[in-house]
Amino acid sequence: MSGFPDPKEAQVRQLLEGPHPPVPTGLAAAAAARGSRLLRRYRALRRFGWAVLFAAAAAFAVWAALTRPWVTPPSGVSPPLEGW
Amino acid sequence: MWAMGAVDHRAGTFTEFEAFVAGAAGRLLHVAVLLTGEPETDPPTARRLLAGALARTYAHWRRLRADDPYEFTRRQLCAAYARTAWRHPAGTGLLARLSPQERLVLVLRVYEGVAEEVTAAQLGLPPERVQALRGGALAKLRAAAADGDNAA
DSSP states (O other), X not given: OOOXXXXXXXXHHHHHHOOOOOOOTTHHHHXXXXXXXXXXXXXXXXXXXXXXXXXXXXXXXXXXXXXXXXXXXXXXXXXXXXXX | OHHHHHHHHHHHHHHHHHHHHHHHHHHHHHHHHHHHTOOTTOOHHXXXXXXXXXXXXXXXXXXXXXXXXXXXXXXXXXXXXXXXXGGSOOOSSTTTTSOHHHHHHIIIIIISOOOHHHHHXXXXXXXXXXXXXXXXXXXXXXXXXXXXXXHO
């Protein structure tokens, strides 16, 4: 696409290069500590989600076993009496 | 046994992560400073953005295997800046006159050399818009540089 080196862009890139700011010490350790806290939170959330899912499945199974919604209720109407 | 394995693994992850940070933090912090427009000597917002992005990178480290951690961190950094840019003052740096979107496009396209389609996908913009933003940002920056030269 823009395979040609653009002199304007090269100039701007040089401008952007500039002096780099000093990296604070202990950045990796602080980020790792915060990252493992995040990880623990993700894990706790996932565990909670699974727990809710299993609880819902168990509740549904118990309800279905008790009410048996697939069984047709006994009809209160008898068929018409014919041919006797 | 289990505990030992977990500890060893975590230690290995941290060693890898530490090496990555040692190599990449300087450039990433420079990217953050370009975005926030703070002075290089004391950029608190840029440092905060980078710390957050690195924390997410650490949290995803084990699932990152095939991905480049540098790219992942840069994406987190740009997303965090895009989310919070409206809260921060424009800054006084090189890109002070540019809007947050122009800064993002300029830094990703020109400074980091990310492809146009990738930049567009990352920022959630159509490629034509990215192209237009890049052109506008380059023109503004060159005008500002010319002003600075004239003033000096």
